Amino acid sequence: MLTLCMIVKNEEETLKKCLSSLNNLVDEIVVVDTGSIDKTKEIALKYTDKVFDFKWCNDFAKARNFSLSKASNEWVLVLDADEVIMNFDIENIFRFINVNNDKCVGRLKRINQYEDKYGTKKYIERVNRLFNKKYFQYEGIIHEQVVLKNKEDYRTENIDLVIDHIGYSKEVLSRTNKIQRNIKLLKEALKENPNDPYLHYQLGKSYFMGKEYREANYFFETAVLLLDNFTYEYAEDLVESYGYTLIELELFKKALSLKKYEKYYFNSPDFIFLIGLIEMNNSNFKKAAETFLKCTEFKEGKIEGITSFLPLYNIGVIFECLGFKEEALNYYRLCGDYPLAKTRLNYL
Secondary structure, three states, rough: EEEEEEEEEOOOHHHHHHOOOOOOOOOOEEEEEEEOOOOHHHOOOOOOOOOEEOOOOOOHHHHHHHHHHHOOOOOOEOOOOEEEEEEEEEHHHHHHHHHOOOOEEEEEEEEEEEEOOEEEEEEEEEEEEEEOOOOEEEEOOOOOOEEEEEOOOOOOEEEEEEEEEEOOOOHHHHHHHHHHHHHHHHHHHHOOOOHHHHHHHHHHHHHOEEEEHHHHHHHHHHHHOOOOOOOOHHHHHHHHHHHHHHHHOOHHHHHHHHHHHHHHHHOEEEEEEHHHHHHHHOOOOOHHHHHHHOOOOOOOOOOOOOOOOOOOOHHHHHHHOOOOOHHHHHHOOOOOHHHHHHHHHHOO
16 A cells, blocks of 8 residues: 655665664565665665666656656655654554545654754754655655646645654764765756756755855855745745854844744744844844744744743843843753753853
8 A cells, every 4th residue: 555665875874774663654665776885785675675776867856756666556655764763653644545545745754863063953844755656756856856747736734754864964974975965966957947946945955064154155045036935845944044054154134134034934933043043143132032932932843942942041141141140040940951051050
């Protein structure tokens, strides 16, 4: 009833962990290898006999669509080798499949681990990964997207499937040189579609992850100027990533211009938190504290702690900077085990 479709290359470090996490969720596994020189195929063959070779042609969508063509079932689940299933509700997933015989895509929850100067962080997002290959295919040579074959819009629905994505941890990035590979492919794609805001956005993300903030700023700013619909799935992340880039570059006054997008993202604690940071860096402390407090009114956001210890910590910082020690201590205490808050508590 359900086939897992994967494309892989030199994934011996993560593939076993991915495939062993399936726990009978799928009826069939299709692994397409694009040129591994390690033990990737050997590992894959321990889990399935449907392992196929695909000559790499710098086009992720073509490789994805080849994997779909090898699936015996119409319904497919797509994972990468650096994604590990943490939790799933099989009844919920198969209920989704049985009800949605039409053109609907299931969105799983992906927890991305990344590292910054403060340590390991988690970023939570929903991604399109469960669909009927009769209606859908992939487009895009990199950061490929699920599209209807007839190019029409389609519905999406969240499913109870959670995966842990370790692909952009510092160790994996250093091993695969993924960022530079992505930049090269994206620039090639940009030659054919120079006014595509999505490609500029993805280039900005790649440079941002490599901490090349001036380059990231150029591509994010270009993407924002080219974008004609701020309700697109990637638009909020574009605006937020642009904002964090401006903060890294200390372009605080310029960052205030992002407040105009509040009409689109007023229900997003992640966007509201960003605005709080921007107000804070512009010394608008009262406005910043009020904005951070708004974040705590939400149940959850994309970044771990965005509705709890992160805004509370920043309010504590504001009070400390203004000389209100007791108020600062109260907010730091509300942050629980957040390391930065514990450090301030010990200092004060």
